[in-house]
Amino acid sequence: MFELEESLKPWVKGLKPYVPGEMVEGKLKLASNENGYGASPKVVERVREAASRIHVYPYKDAVVQRKIAQYTGVDAKNIVLGNGSDELITLLITAFRGPVLGQHPSFAEYRLVSQILGQEYVEAPLDAGFSFNVEAYLEKKKEANLFFLCNPNNPTGTKIKRKDLIRVLNEGKPTVVDEAYAEFMNQDSVELLASYDNLIVLRTFAKSFGLAGLRLGYSISSPEIADALKKVKPPFNVNVLAQEAALAALDDIEYMRQSVSEIKKQRQTLFMEIAKKYRPTESWANFILFDVSPKKAGDVYQRLFEEGVIVRCFGEFKGFRGQYLRVTVGTRKQNQKFIEALKKT
Ligand SMILES: Cc1ncc(COP(=O)(O)O)c(C=O)c1O
Incomplete structure (x- = not known):
């Protein structure tokens, strides 16, 4: 039975x-x-046109990576595409050793994906006004091998000070900074990549670009981390319509x-x-x-x-x-x- x-x-x-x-x-x-x-009307138009090509497997990953690299001021080899940034969270927790450290309250997926993949998840509380508490976070550092930060943080909307972010990065552990809402904030962490090869920035087309329904996110990291993520990535994870939409969205910034x-x-x-x-x-x-x-x-x-x-x-x-x-x-x-x-x- x-x-x-x-x-x-x-x-x-x-x-x-x-x-x-x-x-x-x-x-x-x-x-x-x-x-x-x-989304931009030009994106909608391009998706309509691309409907005639949905019988082929997606084939524009490299073009999309190059275009995102231009938009974010990095190189195409720093970029990995995901079926939403959600999928990149899964790929990161798949590729890196746990336990995983997050903040509380923060985006529920970090905990959920850790649990799905059988990884321990620990969290450090924000302070009473929901600001990032770097001391409380670093107190937990010995318990974790993969750090997650969310900036600005969902669901609080609060942001992390640059000097606190740098203190966390200085620990030398793989550190994911989820910037799903970066475009709504006047700051991002991409330039820190030049000094920190343990930094992974996560971004999405779901929020500022209005493409939540098509599922497209990306990570920006060292080429070595990008290669590691590609090893655990399913093939064809970003579909034909999402690829076209991303290209059109970046043509109409x-x-x-x-x-x-x-x-x-x-x-x-x-x-x-x-x-x-x-x-x-x-x-x-x-x-x-x-x-x-x-x-x-x-x-x-x-x-x-x-x-x-x-x-x-x-x-x-x-x-x-x-x-x-x-x-x-x-x-x-x-x-x-x-x-x-x-x-x-
Ligand atoms: C902080 C954060 N990260 C990631 C995501 C997932 O975004 P996506 O639609 O790209 O999977 C969300 C969605 O709400 C979010 O709030």
């Missing part, structure tokens, strides 16, 4: 599948940090810059509006975390849902005070709808 549990790896039974932000027809979803302005600039302005307005009622955390990304205590986050979430707006509900962060929700900064119109809904909570 076939016994499923006996055949599975022992830790798989206890895993919980990732639950994506809720999507309900007719409601405004501001839960997954997508770009409400969408101005469109992305304009939507990012508008979102940054809107972030300011949204912050002030939320602050009239609750306690928002200053954000360097395209979302804002806010504390609704003494109300329960679940109750405020529900009320917003009834008003037609879906945000992300975190509730309590273990070890922290407060009740938290996160809202994506959308278009001007979307944010207005959210603000009206928030007034009714």
Whole structure:
């Protein structure tokens, strides 16, 4: 008789599948940090054209790598493409020895992927205001072989000071700096690659470029680390349409810059509006975390849902005070709808 549990790896039974932000027809979803302005119309056009070539395997990896290298100011051999930056997180934890060290609260995937791959995951708390606590992080350094930092950090939106980042890099462990939201912040770590061959920067087309649905991310690292990642990468992991979309998006960087600039302005307005009622955390990304205590986050979430707006509900962060929700900064119109809904909570 076939016994499923006996055949599975022992830790798989206890895993919980990732639950994506809720999507309900007719409601405004501001839960997954997508770009409400969408992709450039030129990208959409290029994807349409590329539909005639979906019967062939993807063949433009090298062209996309070169184009990304130009955009980020590095060499093509520093770039590895992933099916979303999510996949690169998996490739990194596959290739490098654990345990893995992250921050708390931070992006849930680092823990989830570590668990899936049977790697121990340890975390260091942020300080009470959600700033990076370099002392607390380095206290855990002996327990880990692979460091993850998220800058700006999801879900808090807070950023890491350059000098703190350098202190972590000086430890000489492989250090991933997840910059999924880099374009919304006025700082990135790419130039540190010249001095730190243990640095791996992660980026995505899902947020600023508005291509979440096509799944395309990339890592920037030393050529040696890039080669190691390619050894554990599935073939053809980035599809034909995503490759074409990336090329078109990078041909129209101005469109992305304009939507990012508008979102940054809107972030300011949204912050002030939320602050009239609750306690928002200053954000360097395209979302804002806010504390609704003494109300329960679940109750405020529900009320917003009834008003037609879906945000992300975190509730309590273990070890922290407060009740938290996160809202994506959308278009001007979307944010207005959210603000009206928030007034009714
Ligand atoms: C910090 C962070 N890293 C990575 C990702 C994954 O992005 P992608 O869509 O490129 O897989 C996200 C998505 O929300 C994120 O917030």
